[in-house]
Amino acid sequence: MSDRVEDLARAFERFPGIGPRQARRFVYHLLSLPLTERTRISDLVSRLAENVRQCPECYRYANGNGPVCNYCSDASRDDSILLIVEKDQDLLALERAGTYKGRYFVLGGVLTLSGKGTIREKELLRAVEKRKNVLKEIILALSATSEGEITTDHLKEKLLPYRDHITLSVLGRGLATGSELEYSDAETLSGALQNRKET
Ligand SMILES: [Zn+2]
Incomplete structure (x- = not known):
């Protein structure tokens, strides 16, 4: 037995x-x-998966039966800004901070120091291509870790073709080195978002 x-x-x-x-x-x-x-x-x-499913636009796990999640379907959110996070928990931390009103994309991970690892790169590029006429800014809000920085650099390279009309920015580092978004308080996150800088 x-x-x-x-x-x-x-x-x-x-x-x-x-x-x-x-x-x-x-x-x-x-x-x-x-x-x-x-x-x-x-x-x-x-029964977890009965009511929770992955949104086909932003790839976050959310309740509901609509074609996309409530953030993606919310017409009051700003279509011109796309914020890229590593995981669902980071997105929730930013929502709790309450200052960001644009769109999201959940990357599903970061690259390792040797540049390996699985991220939703193809899906991201597809999302950017689809919205390239309305997008004005993409915020790369990955963790302030070595892996987060390597991933940011990699995505910057991949997004190069869009840079003539889309601004790429990173969070202002009120965040301590090595800190993850998930564990940052609302005030720190709001500050990092307000002080974001072009990259
Ligand atoms: Zn969504």
Whole structure:
């Protein structure tokens, strides 16, 4: 018979940023809960994808049944600015800051120091090409890490053909070196956005 504690711990270990000890802490926490609560959590997990899907425009995961997510369908948002983030959590941090009212694109990762890694480069270039007549600015809002900078440089090169009429900018670095957007507070993010500079 399989060891259920070990099996679940191994599943948690595959989560981002979770080590073996934390994984086991989760399992024993779940064991300590009443069955009703465990069932509720298991139900939330198994039904997660029923109501959440990836938006075909910005690639963020969002609730809803429309063809695109509520940010992409919101006519009051500014079509002339596109902000590129690494992941959904960065986008949510910027939304919480509340100052940005343009469009988004979720890149889905950053490149590694050796230039490898999977990012939605083709999808991004397609999105830019499609909107090239309305776009005035693209903000590369990647994390202030070496990987974030390498990715920014790579995208700058790829977006070169559009630079005659689209401004490329990066966030002003009120953000500490090595910091990720996800963990920055609203005030810091608003400042970094206001102080963005052409690149
Ligand atoms: Zn969207």
